[in-house]
Amino acid sequence: MRSKIIPFVFVAALAATTLTSCAGASTNAALDPNADLTKETLVVSNWADYYPETLAADFEAATGIKITIVNHATNEEVMGKLTTGADSGIDVAFVSGQYAQALNEAGLLQPMEKSMIPNEKNLYTEATTLGYDVGNNYSMPYAWGTTGICYRSDLVPTAPTSWNDLLNPAPELVGKTTMLSTERWMALPALKAMGMSVNSTNPDDLAQVKTQLLTTKKTLLAFDDTTFYSKLVSGESVMAEAWDGWCNYGIAEDPNIKFVVPSEGSDLWVDTMTVLKTSKNKEAAMAFVNYILSAETQGWVASNILYKVPNAAAMKLVDPAVLAAYPNMNMTAADLLKQESVIDLGSFSPEYTKLATEVAAG
Amino acid sequence: MRKSGFGRVPLWLTYAFLYVPILIVVIMSFNSSKNLFVWRGFTLDWYPAVFADNAIMVGLQNTLIVATSVTVLATAIGTLMAVGIHRYTRGGLIRAFAIAPALLPDLLMAVGLLSLFSLLSMTLGLYSVVIAHTTFAMAFVTAIVLARLANLDPSLEEASRDLGATAARTFWRVTLPQLAPGMVAGALLSFTLSLDEFVIAFFTTAPTTPTLPIAIYSMVRFGVTPEINALATMLLFVSVLTVIGAQRLTRITDSL
Amino acid sequence: MARQPASSIARKRAVQKWAGVPFLAPGSFMLIVFVLAPLILILGYSFFQRGRFGGVVFTFSFDNFARLIDPLYVNVIMTSIGMGFVVTLLALALGYPTALAIVRLPPKWRTIALVAVLLPFWTNFLVRTYAWILLLNNAGWINQALQGLGIIHDPLTMLYTPQAVAIGLLYMYLPLMILPLYSSLASQDAQLVEAATNLGASPWRVFRTVTFPMSIPGVLTGCVFVFVPAMSNFVIPELLGGGKTVLIGNLIRDQFLKARDWPFGAALALVLTVLLIALLVAQQWASRRVTEGPKEKKVTSRA
Numbered sequence: 059m060r061s062k063i064i065p066f067v068f069v070a071a072l073a074a075t076t077l078t079s080c081a082g083a084s085t086n087a088a089l090d091p092n093a094d095l096t097k098e099t100l101v102v103s104n105w106a107d108y109y110p111e112t113l114a115a116d117f118e119a120a121t122g123i124k125i126t127i128v129n130h131a132t133n134e135e136v137m138g139k140l141t142t143g144a145d146s147g148i149d150v151a152f153v154s155g156q157y158a159q160a161l162n163e164a165g166l167l168q169p170m171e172k173s174m175i176p177n178e179k180n181l182y183t184e185a186t187t188l189g190y191d192v193g194n195n196y197s198m199p200y201a202w203g204t205t206g207i208c209y210r211s212d213l214v215p216t217a218p219t220s221w222n223d224l225l226n227p228a229p230e231l232v233g234k235t236t237m238l239s240t241e242r243w244m245a246l247p248a249l250k251a252m253g254m255s256v257n258s259t260n261p262d263d264l265a266q267v268k269t270q271l272l273t274t275k276k277t278l279l280a281f282d283d284t285t286f287y288s289k290l291v292s293g294e295s296v297m298a299e300a301w302d303g304w305c306n307y308g309i310a311e312d313p314n315i316k317f318v319v320p321s322e323g324s325d326l327w328v329d330t331m332t333v334l335k336t337s338k339n340k341e342a343a344m345a346f347v348n349y350i351l352s353a354e355t356q357g358w359v360a361s362n363i364l365y366k367v368p369n370a371a372a373m374k375l376v377d378p379a380v381l382a383a384y385p386n387m388n389m390t391a392a393d394l395l396k397q398e399s400v401i402d403l404g405s406f407s408p409e410y411t412k413l414a415t416e417v418a419a420g
Numbered sequence: 421m422r423k424s425g426f427g428r429v430p431l432w433l434t435y436a437f438l439y440v441p442i443l444i445v446v447i448m449s450f451n452s453s454k455n456l457f458v459w460r461g462f463t464l465d466w467y468p469a470v471f472a473d474n475a476i477m478v479g480l481q482n483t484l485i486v487a488t489s490v491t492v493l494a495t496a497i498g499t500l501m502a503v504g505i506h507r508y509t510r511g512g513l514i515r516a517f518a519i520a521p522a523l524l525p526d527l528l529m530a531v532g533l534l535s536l537f538s539l540l541s542m543t544l545g546l547y548s549v550v551i552a553h554t555t556f557a558m559a560f561v562t563a564i565v566l567a568r569l570a571n572l573d574p575s576l577e578e579a580s581r582d583l584g585a586t587a588a589r590t591f592w593r594v595t596l597p598q599l600a601p602g603m604v605a606g607a608l609l610s611f612t613l614s615l616d617e618f619v620i621a622f623f624t625t626a627p628t629t630p631t632l633p634i635a636i637y638s639m640v641r642f643g644v645t646p647e648i649n650a651l652a653t654m655l656l657f658v659s660v661l662t663v664i665g666a667q668r669l670t671r672i673t674d675s676l
Numbered sequence: 677m678a679r680q681p682a683s684s685i686a687r688k689r690a691v692q693k694w695a696g697v698p699f700l701a702p703g704s705f706m707l708i709v710f711v712l713a714p715l716i717l718i719l720g721y722s723f724f725q726r727g728r729f730g731g732v733v734f735t736f737s738f739d740n741f742a743r744l745i746d747p748l749y750v751n752v753i754m755t756s757i758g759m760g761f762v763v764t765l766l767a768l769a770l771g772y773p774t775a776l777a778i779v780r781l782p783p784k785w786r787t788i789a790l791v792a793v794l795l796p797f798w799t800n801f802l803v804r805t806y807a808w809i810l811l812l813n814n815a816g817w818i819n820q821a822l823q824g825l826g827i828i829h830d831p832l833t834m835l836y837t838p839q840a841v842a843i844g845l846l847y848m849y850l851p852l853m854i855l856p857l858y859s860s861l862a863s864q865d866a867q868l869v870e871a872a873t874n875l876g877a878s879p880w881r882v883f884r885t886v887t888f889p890m891s892i893p894g895v896l897t898g899c900v901f902v903f904v905p906a907m908s909n910f911v912i913p914e915l916l917g918g919g920k921t922v923l924i925g926n927l928i929r930d931q932f933l934k935a936r937d938w939p940f941g942a943a944l945a946l947v948l949t950v951l952l953i954a955l956l957v958a959q960q961w962a963s964r965r966v967t968e969g970p971k972e973k974k975v976t977s978r979a
Contacts, residue, residue: 101627106639128627129475129638134933139623141730141936142531144538147626160936163729233833239919241934280836280918285457285643285809292457294815307642311455404728411935412748419752419922427780430773431789434850437770438796441807441847444817445799448810456806457813497702504699516956518703521711522901523952525908527929528945531938532714539717555710558703560852563901564859567894570963571863587695602859608790609855612797636800644806652799659798663791 089171089340096122098342103128103136104152108201108329110358117349123342133157140166140334149337150346155190155328156242156402158197163402167196168333174344177351182391185368188328189257189399197330198347200356201303201365204326204389204397205238205246206319208300208308210290221251221320224297225274232277236289237299239281241414242400243325244271247299250322256398259406264413271417281418290315301327302386303365309384310364317386319397326397328368360387366394442656449649456644466650476651479635483615486546486631490553490614495607497554498561499599503591505562506569515566522559529556530623537624544626552624553614560613561606568602719949722942730936740943749927753947756907756923759838763845763906764899767853770846771898775857776887786862793854805844805915812840812916836918844912849905853898860894861887893963900959904952924948 106129110116114125130136133154139146141164153161161167172178181199191197207218215228225247227235238244246256248267258264279295287308289295300308305317331350333343349355356367357375364384367373368391381387403410449467453460470476505515521529533552537544576598580590596603618633625631630638636648722740727733743749778789796804811817812834819831834840864887872882910925924944931941 103627106641108641126628128630129635131638131640135622137730137936138531138933139534139627142534142538142623144541145543147544147628160729164727164731239914275920278918281920282918284640288455288457288643291455292815294457294813304642311458402729405726407730408726408931408935408937408940411930411937414934415752415922415927415930416748418919418926419748419755427773427777430770431777434770434774434854435792437847438793438850441804441811442796442799444807444810445803448807456810457815497706500699501703504696504703508696508699512957512960515960516953517707517711519900519956520949520953521707523904523956524711524715525925525928525945525948527908527910527925527932528718528949529711529714531932532718533710535717536710536714551710555706558706560901562703563897564856567856567860567897568863570893571860571865571890573865601862604787605790605855605859608794609851612794612851615798616801618801633800633802636802640802644803648800648803652803656795656799659795663788663795667787 089174089344091173091341093341095342095345098123098339100125100149100339100342100346101128101147102126102150102152102346103130103148105129105131105329108152108359108363110355110362113355117346120349121342121345123339123345125346137161145336146334148334149339149343151332151334152200152329153332154400155188155197155199155330156400158330158332159190159402161332162191162196163404166335168335168337168340168343169196170194170198170333170347171340171344174341175348175351177348180351180353180356180369180371182368182370184391184395185328188326190328190401191330197332198351199328199330199368200350201359201363202326202328202368202394203302203366203386204319204324204394205243205299205301206305206317206324206386207297208287208290208305208315208317209297210293210312210314211316212314213293213296217316218297218318219321221247221322223320224299225251225270227277227297231296233279234295235277235297236279236282236286236295237274238286239283239414239418241410243299244281244414244417245410246325247320248274250320250324253322256325257401257403259403259409261409264409268413268416268420271413272420275417275420287315302389303363306364306384306386319386319389324397326394326399328399445649446653446656449646449653451646451649454645455642456646456649466645466647467654469647470651470654473647475630475635475639476632479630479632482546482629483632486549486553486621487611487614489550490557491607491611493550493554494557494561494610495603498558498606498610499565499596499603501558502562502565502569502602503595503599506566519559519563519566521556522563524556526556526617526619530620533620534623544624544629546625546629548624549621549629549631552620553617556620557610557613560609561603564606564609565599565602568599572598715949718938719942719946721939722946724939726935726937726939730938732938740940743940744943744947749944752922752927753924755921756925759842759845759921759923760903760907762842763849764853764903766842766846767850767902768895768899771850771853771857772895775854775861775894778854778858779861790855790858794851797851801848801911804847805912808840808844808847808916809835812843835916836920838917838921840916841913841921841923844916845906845909848909848912849902852901852905856897856901857891857894860891860897864890889966892966896959896963900952900955904948904955908948 100123102125104127109127114127117123117125136151136153137157140148140151140161185199186194188199207224209218211217215230218224224235237247245267248270249256249258249263252266254263286295286298286300287304290298290308291311302317305315308315331347333340333347337343351369353369353371353375356369356372359365360367360372360376361380366387366389448456450462450464451459452463501518505518537548542548577590577594580594616633618637621631622634639648721732723736725733725735725737725739778786781789813819814831814833818834822828823831868886869882872886907923908925909923910929913921913923913926928941928944931937931944
């Protein structure tokens with residue numbers, strides 16, 4: 059009996075898989091500008107502590123739309139959910155720009171309905187020509203920033219100015235530095251130090267990065283994406299590759315902590331909002347995106363989570379005291395645009411994953 | 421038989437190994453700094469914060485529902501499977517397949533089950549997590565009960581049959597009591613595994629019905645906070661009370 | 677299992693041809709629908725290729741298996757097997773005496789002792805792992821204690837090493853060794869031990885010739901339960917290994933979630949699955965040999 063079932067299941071599974079690959083997007087109807095929003099409900103997935111605590115309540119009070127905000131810890135896991143299942147149950151997903159690009163290429167995103175998002179005008183002009191989605195057609199930027207070196211100014215002999223200060227640290231700093239472990243950011247310092255692009259698809263570039271990183275690894279405390287700023291505060295590490303917003307949390311705990319963008323330049327990363335095609339509440343989703351892009355809401359984001367937002371109107375509302383306490387908040391849009399916008403690398407992406415594996419295992 | 425105190429040493433060693441980190445968890449729940457790596461003073465504030473945190477409370481409730489359901493289902497199905505394999509098959513491949521789910525990489529099962537559920541157009545919810553967890557938990561029960569069956573004397577069952585009892589009655593009155601310790605061990609393990617399982621639950625549940633591990637994991641953006649330590653401490657405390665209470669009320673220990 | 681005369685077995689088999697169904701049906705249904713089907717779905721991808729931005733393109737190919745031969749991946753697989761061995765041995769060394777001690781406790785203490793082993797795991801995994809970070813840190817509790825006592829001067833580097841990963845894995849999977857062992861040891865007939873002792877055997881001899889051999893199926897189960905999951909864990913190598921140790925679990929996770937190269941991830945998972953099936957069959961064969969002795973009787977095995 060068993061021998062008959064297995065071939066059947068196999069064939070059925072194969073057939074079903076081919077069918078699902080054809081199925082793709084569900085509802086493609088145009089959005090209804092007169093839809094009754096109070097009949098719609100929203101499920102939004104965002105990083106924890108990355109939005110106002112009262113966001114759900116405020117949004118519901120303002121629009122009458124019932125909303126639930128759920129959290130995800132990393133881009134990868136929410137991508138896993140969005141790309142595996144037919145309907146993940148999520149209407150709006152906050153993902154970093156290059157992931158939004160990948161989602162769009164997979165046909166999973168609903169184009170932004172600009173007529174429903176008048177607050178888009180609040181954005182800096184620079185924020186409308188970002189490499190992963192020029193024109194913000196399927197995503198809207200939420201927060202942006204760059205990657206640099208976050209360090210304890212009281213514990214390092216000289217302030218770092220170059221990526222090489224991290225890649226080849228002074229002898230007294232050995233065992234006290236950390237780097238980010240996500241593959242694009244693991245490669246970033248070496249790519250920039252050697253004058254290459256953060257979006258490089260050249261295998262020779264990666265080979266050189268690997269050699270540098272294997273040397274650096276011997277001096278490193280750890281590859282750490284999560285607790286690196288806590289280590290700076292406790293003094294266990296003195297220098298870390300860090301995102302600017304994260305460094306601000308360290309600065310909040312210890313004013314000796316400072317942030318610098320190395321002289322060779324860095325990346326421009328953007329966290330964005332996307333609407334899923336499988337959403338059954340697209341009009342409400344667009345209303346949500348619009349609500350976020352208001353000066354007040356995004357202004358709160360900037361003032362409280364200490365990240366820069368691509369919203370000109372919002373940045374004007376940020377308390378000058380905050381700007382003074384966290385210098386990197388003063389980086390202008392023009393400055394940010396001098397850095398390289400991170401984009402998805404298509405079929406070359408797995409090479410970066412392989413690089414990370416080689417460095418970690420080597 | 422000489423009851424050696426010396427034989428208890430490994431037991432205490434194991435308990436020390438298991439509980440020293442727990443001690444740290446408890447101590448750190450009183451840390452007034454949000455950053456676990458730095459001690460800034462003593463506070464009790466995190467404990468009320470846990471109750472005020474809706475995401476945690478919802479997650480806890482969901483996890484308890486799932487874990488209890490899984491324990492019941494997995495123990496029942498797993499025990500039946502073990503008896504079936506032991507008595508009616510020659511083992512080998514079917515036994516390997518029955519136990520394999522306990523060992524398959526959780527990410528593989530998670531992604532596979534989500535794909536399957538999508539194919540079947542199932543809307544996800546707590547029940548899909550229960551199904552997913554039961555599939556691997558029952559494998560553990562099967563394995564543990566099989567290990568016990570290997571040592572049991574079949575003559576008791578034979579005697580029962582020879583004396584005229586039906587197969588069902590024999591199973592209920594003779595076989596099951598013999599299997600009880602294995603079933604209890606399997607049930608305890610199923611509960612434990614389901615309670616703290618993250619990867620499979622994450623992929624097989626709806627975003628609006630998180631389990632506790634999911635709620636906690638997604639809160640940990642900057643590392644674990646004392647609030648989560650407070651939650652863990654309370655869970656531990658409640659578990660201890662529950663076990664002591666259950667032991668008083670039932671007579672599980674007698675059957676062992 | 678004791679040997680039985682061929683005729684009574686033949687009789688039983690004739691009557692019981694369908695008696696096995698109610699026992700095997702629910703489990704088999706779950707296995708086929710919720711284990712086999714998803715496995716085939718995903719592992720089937722290993723014969724296809726990654727789309728440009730992730731996803732699967734259905735052009736048949738064996739490329740993924742060819743890629744597995746890369747020394748990088750072979751190295752990771754070897755490291756994982758090594759780590760699995762170490763953790764399993766440690767778990768056995770700690771777990772066997774523990775299970776034995778629990779079995780020998782007076783009955784009313786046994787459940788409590790068993791539950792006490794599991795209680796720590798009713799807290800949260802992340803919380804426990806962070807506790808280990810705090811313990812093993814350069815400025816952590818152990819180092820501070822040792823330095824405070826003057827035993828060492830500079831802190832020991834314990835965290836972000838393969839040793840830390842091994843400790844973390846041991847901590848996580850120890851119950852999976854203890855429970856099957858306990859179940860197996862508890863099922864042993866106490867009278868056998870009594871008989872051996874009454875016949876004059878020393879406790880060590882009793883253990884060596886009676887207790888331990890009968891517990892081997894439990895030992896093998898426990899070993900398999902620790903060995904395979906230890907290799908496929910990906911969180912502990914990251915948190916306690918500082919991203920400097922890579923196990924098969926990390927590889928699979930990286931391919932599925934980071935590179936979004938499902939076909940290659942599936943190929944890796946397929947290798948792991950085949951390995952574990954082989955292990956299970958070997959474990960079952962070894963258990964059988966130990967409890968039933970070598971098969972010289974064709975009659976009973978065919979019946």
